[in-house]
Amino acid sequence: MPKTNLVNPWTAKDAQFTKNIKAGIARQGKTYKDLAAKAAVSEQTVYARYKRPETMTVKEFRAFIEVAKINENEILDLLIKNY
Numbered sequence: 001m002p003k004t005n006l007v008n009p010w011t012a013k014d015a016q017f018t019k020n021i022k023a024g025i026a027r028q029g030k031t032y033k034d035l036a037a038k039a040a041v042s043e044q045t046v047y048a049r050y051k052r053p054e055t056m057t058v059k060e061f062r063a064f065i066e067v068a069k070i071n072e073n074e075i076l077d078l079l080i081k082n083y
Contacts, residue, residue: 017078018050024068039063 025035036043039060049056049064056064065075 013078014053017053020070020074020078021064021068022050024065024070028067028069030067035064035067038067 025031032043032046036046039046040063041060045060049060064070070078
């Protein structure tokens with residue numbers, strides 16, 4: 001049977017989520033190291049979450065949005081709006 005590559009409808013939202021988190025961290029003058037410390041994970045895990053945000057835990061998610069200072073409306077837009 002041939003392999004198939006089904007399109008993930010969340011791909012664009014995942015990319016936008018990562019972009020917004022990175023922008024928020026930059027606005028706050030924070031680094032990946034700061035984010036890793038807040039989330040109590042390694043920097044390698046932070047990079048992994050940027051590549052595949054769907055693997056993020058709730059604890060990590062809370063730390064990411066707290067460090068990046070993402071507002072409630074932006075969070076909702078990234079998570080559920082338009083889907």
